[in-house]
Amino acid sequence: MSDVTEVxxxxxxxxxxxxxxxxxxxxxxxxxxxxxxxxxPIPGLTSRAASSWTWPPGAW
Structure with a gap:
């Protein structure tokens, strides 16, 4: 991924x-x-998404 801003x-x-x-x-x-x-990759998210991402229960 290029220009990574959040991990x-x-x-x-x-x-x-x-x-x-x-x-x-x-x-x-x-x-x-x-x-x-x-x-x-999951599209349509802002660069702040990685730092605040939560998976709903049972998503995986």
Missing amino acids: AIGEVKGRRVVLSAGREGLVQVRDAGTLRPIGK
């Missing part, structure tokens, strides 16, 4: 993840151990 780490269903967001309005979720993407 957050967390855990989803026992899996450590890294979220990154940038000026292009995308959030990418990655495996924290390998940094490989998990799914496709």
Whole structure:
């Protein structure tokens, strides 16, 4: 992801993840151990999305 402006780490269903967001309005979720993407980037979000992102219960 280019122009990354926000990075957050967390855990989803026992899996450590890294979220990154940038000026292009995308959030990418990655495996924290390998940094490989998990799914496709999530469009339409601001660069502040990674720092305040919460997953709804049962989302994964």
